[in-house]
Amino acid sequence: MAADGSPIQDDASTCYQSAAAVSRAACYLVRDASAGAGSATGPGRFLERADAAGVSNLGGIGADQDDGISAAVSAVLGNDDLLRKILLRVGLPNCLVRAALVCKRWYLLASTPALLRRFRDLHLPGVLGYYIDLKLQLSRGIESRQKFVPMPQPDLFESVVRRARSHLELDILEEIWYCRNGCIITMLSLGSGFTARWPLHPARGTLQLPLPPEKDIYHYIGDIFSLGDNHNQFFCMQLGFHGDHQTVADVYKLSEDGVWGIMFMSGAEKWMEAELAHLCIGHAVYLLDCKRKALQKVYDMGSKNMIMLVLSIRIDGAILTNVGSEFDLG
Amino acid sequence: MAAPESGDGNNGAARMVTLISSDNTRFEVEAAAASLSQTLQLTILDGGGGGGDGIPLPNVDSATLSKVLEYCIKHAPAAANGGAPNATAVDRAELERFDNEFVNIDQSVLYSLIMAAHNLEIEGLQSLVAKKVADMIKGKSPMEIRRTLGFPDPTPEEQAEMNAHMLEYGWAYE
Numbered sequence: 300m301a302a303d304g305s306p307i308q309d310d311a312s313t314c315y316q317s318a319a320a321v322s323r324a325a326c327y328l329v330r331d332a333s334a335g336a337g338s339a340t341g342p343g344r345f346l347e348r349a350d351a352a353g354v355s356n357l358g359g360i361g362a363d364q365d366d367g368i369s370a371a372v373s374a375v376l377g378n379d380d381l382l383r384k385i386l387l388r389v390g391l392p393n394c395l396v397r398a399a400l401v402c403k404r405w406y407l408l409a410s411t412p413a414l415l416r417r418f419r420d421l422h423l424p425g426v427l428g429y430y431i432d433l434k435l436q437l438s439r440g441i442e443s444r445q446k447f448v449p450m451p452q453p454d455l456f457e458s459v460v461r462r463a464r465s466h467l468e469l470d471i472l473e474e475i476w477y478c479r480n481g482c483i484i485t486m487l488s489l490g491s492g493f494t495a496r497w498p499l500h501p502a503r504g505t506l507q508l509p510l511p512p513e514k515d516i517y518h519y520i521g522d523i524f525s526l527g528d529n530h531n532q533f534f535c536m537q538l539g540f541h542g543d544h545q546t547v548a549d550v551y552k553l554s555e556d557g558v559w560g561i562m563f564m565s566g567a568e569k570w571m572e573a574e575l576a577h578l579c580i581g582h583a584v585y586l587l588d589c590k591r592k593a594l595q596k597v598y599d600m601g602s603k604n605m606i607m608l609v610l611s612i613r614i615d616g617a618i619l620t621n622v623g624s625e626f627d628l629g
Numbered sequence: 630m631a632a633p634e635s636g637d638g639n640n641g642a643a644r645m646v647t648l649i650s651s652d653n654t655r656f657e658v659e660a661a662a663a664s665l666s667q668t669l670q671l672t673i674l675d676g677g678g679g680g681g682d683g684i685p686l687p688n689v690d691s692a693t694l695s696k697v698l699e700y701c702i703k704h705a706p707a708a709a710n711g712g713a714p715n716a717t718a719v720d721r722a723e724l725e726r727f728d729n730e731f732v733n734i735d736q737s738v739l740y741s742l743i744m745a746a747h748n749l750e751i752e753g754l755q756s757l758v759a760k761k762v763a764d765m766i767k768g769k770s771p772m773e774i775r776r777t778l779g780f781p782d783p784t785p786e787e788q789a790e791m792n793a794h795m796l797e798y799g800w801a802y803e
């Protein structure tokens with residue numbers, strides 16, 4: 300899988316960026332350096348172009364009519380295996396959406412999660428654009444505004460941006476915490492909850508995400524991110540500090556009832572902020588501990604796919620490479 | 630003729646096998662080429678298809694089989710090199726040129742090829758022909774796809790639903 304598309308930034312964050320860019324099935328992991336474990340006030344966050352997930356939101360359409368098709372054609376198109384192979388190769392997601400509307404059977408085939416996953420494996424989504432955090436000096440103080448800047452789109456995706464434009468603009472004073480896979484998670488003000496939205500699918504509306512549980516030690520939210528075929532499963536990493544520079548990291552998953560449930564709890568460590576990051580690979584979440592050069596699986600959605608991973612971690616000038624289906628760097 | 634060993638017949642004179650199409654035409658090809666077919670590979674490894682026997686292929690007619698074998702013969706050397714990691718750029722470009730030319734065929738031939746590649750499990754050919762149909766779909770509206778592939782006109786209800794979805798997923802149509 301190509302690792303281009305992920306701009307290399309400073310070393311502290313490159314370690315997990317490069318690993319993820321190589322191995323993520325669904326998307327490039329492109330984000331600013333400072334967002335790894337802590338502050339989310341980077342200059343720009345990238346939003347991916349729509350992927351084929353949109354297809355699964357289509358309603359069913361009319362009945363199948365094969366009568367008029369010649370025997371050879373209907374033998375081929377009537378075979379699910381063959382039709383799947385064809386649909387997988389139409390290239391751009393919008394071509395898949397169009398093909399899905401040909402008839403009900405095509406729609407049902409084109410919208411299965413397995414096919415969409417495979418489609419995304421074959422056709423990596425690109426970056427749709429990015430946000431610039433504009434700091435405006437106003438009479439009432441400094442205000443931060445998120446400006447969406449589309450990437451030059453030589454292909455049909457120009458129209459995606461054009462149509463979603465009004466939903467991509469965030470002129471309210473929101474801070475962007477997460478912006479990938481067509482999902483944006485923002486926070487209006489410190490201490491308020493999060494809002495998730497899907498600008499390319501405005502019909503999905505917004506989703507309010509509560510803050511993760513309070514801890515009795517000083518803590519803050521390290522990161523929030525989404526996973527899943529429709530990017531509707533949310534995870535949050537929270538860092539907590541004890542007095543003697545001990546840090547703990549907890550990873551939570553939001554339940555369907557909107558309650559954060561603990562997925563992972565680390566022991567106390569002397570971590571620096573930049574030494575800890577989350578990593579979404581395929582359908583699993585890992586916690587990357589740069590200090591111990593360890594990667595720990597926190598959550599797995601139970602994908603049957605084996606994850607082949609080439610992981611290059613650059614720590615203290617040394618390059619560590621591991622090739623395998625599972626991580627074991629410990 | 631080389632000894633009937635169960636190898637891929639790379640040394641000395643290549644081992645030949647005979648394939649028999651549904652209309653009883655006999656094709657003699659190198660075992661290495663025919664082995665691109667997963668379906669045939671086991672039979673050939675077991676020593677089948679040699680001598681006067683021949684392997685009957687009741688689902689493939691002679692016109693389609695000769696086309697399939699044209700592909701196999703061209704791709705066999707690269708496949709024998711294990712996906713040809715040491716193939717030169719020139720070799721790869723030549724194969725690509727061949728592939729492009731190869732699928733430049735009538736739709737009826739194309740669909741027969743798809744079925745044959747599927748039944749014979751020839752991976753590269755399956756991808757190639759699926760890609761060709763996908764290219765015919767690419768960039769077309771649902772209606773245009775239906776026409777290209779010879780679907781009947783949609784019923785008024787189907788048409789209404791298609792229109793509604795085109796509105797909702799307008800970005801896919803511009």
